[in-house]
Amino acid sequence: MKISELSRRSGVPIGTIKYYLREGLLPPGTHTARNQAEYPESTLHRLRLTRALIAVGGLSIAATGNVLRAIDEPVTLFKSLGMAHCALPPPFPTEAHEDVEEEFNAEAHALVEAAGWTIVGNTPGIASLAAGQKALSRLGIKWTAKDLLPYAKLAHAAARLDLDQTAGIENRIDMAERAIVQTVLLEPILATLRRLAQEHEAARRYAPAGQAVDLEGSE
């Protein structure tokens, strides 16, 4: 298809598509005539994915390029997921990772061990966890591995659901793509669900008597 059809079917403006092509986020088309190129159906698919990572996942152009390369690498899913996690911006701003004392790193490792997780390679997750624990500690919330373990167990249950979703996918690239889409796009969905559940729980526990809150059947 031509670039105009790519644009029409994806809803992404032609100028933006040209920008993605220049940045190497999309494979170049086949030149059919002077200033004319033809793109296969797979480019439309890749364009939609690129758009979602940037506009919904909030990734930068550079991070998106790294994540797409991780998907295309001819490695196993667990390796490609690890590469994608390294390419993703960490959940905390860079500033939060500075000057994190060794005690918080030790707590992060203790939590991973208590959760029974085998973490291979240089995952950025441990440093993020340590940064988060330091931030809480500075506000007087000293959470040890033991305090965070119930949350780790819930996160593990979520990860099992994630991996179950990709289990039936035959093609390795499709599987890696699906796994990464789920990591990036489900993160804000899960955060939203937790906020909604907090509102429900807070209303259930603390709504003043007489306030018109229907709690029947909520538990």
Add this chain to the structure above:
Amino acid sequence: MKISELSRRSGVPIGTIKYYLREGLLPPGTHTARNQAEYPESTLHRLRLTRALIAVGGLSIAATGNVLRAIDEPVTLFKSLGMAHCALPPPFPTEAHEDVEEEFNAEAHALVEAAGWTIVGNTPGIASLAAGQKALSRLGIKWTAKDLLPYAKLAHAAARLDLDQTAGIENRIDMAERAIVQTVLLEPILATLRRLAQEHEAARRYAPAGQAVDLEGSE
């Protein structure tokens, strides 16, 4: 204490503290002499909270001001949490909330109902959920309320843990503050935990034979 002590004990530069004072994020001190002001211990506490929301939570100055005002409102926890959620930036970029069709709003409401949640007031959560479902759908992942329900149940379990943490706090402002700190700062921690758990699960399920991955005792 003087502003120099505030700076020393919080690690926040004096220039930044003056900026927060000008923006109304911190209450003004008591003037003791020309160009000299005295601040109570509570200002140090508020300064640490402000700093964490901005530097770790990634909130803007405006959003931080709104969240701090929600904490100070003389209302119940469930109301103050709702106000804070409205003040927080939504987990999705603004762009993702545009042109979301009614079918996705309906799915979002269906999910909240299936989860048994009573949501009062104009929470931004429903619109965020609809935006997320639309984004997944454009990538060919059509998840209905039924598919997302297992994730909603995990989010509910996390929210129960969150509210349990604040249950023993007597002072209403301390309780609201703690609830909001947990919402904002635990979000990236939970996202990090899920990524780590995904890496563990992917290694457990897909690590190639012969690769030196110790999985003993991981389950």
